[in-house]
Amino acid sequence: MKQKYYVNNNAQPKGDHEVHVITCPYFSMMFNRTYLGEFETCQEAVREAKKRYQKSNGCLECCKPCHTS
Template identity: 75%
Template sequence: MKQNYYVNNNAQLNGDHEVHVSTCEYFPMMYNRTYLGGFETCQEAVREATKRYKKANGCIHCCRLCHTT
């Protein structure tokens, strides 16, 4: 089942831009996010986010499978 993914336009301290699903409790505010699209997996969404930002990472809360430290 596809989910809608977004990337936070504000980087974390380490330079990562976090990818979130729209239901995440840490979902960025409207003015701080960019819609990536509907994807089957978080890996696809993170790959899409790296087209916009050099470093992207899955949110530890909503995209745990794609989160790296």
């Protein structure tokens, strides 16, 4: 099932931009975000986010398979 993904335009302390699904508990805390589109997997969403921010990865909470330390 496709889900709507967003990337946080504000970098994390390590410089990466996290990708979130709209249902993520942290989504409401992201005030500066860009809609990436609807995707089947977080891997697809992170690939799309990397077009904008090379250092992108998945949120530990909602995109755990795509999260990197």
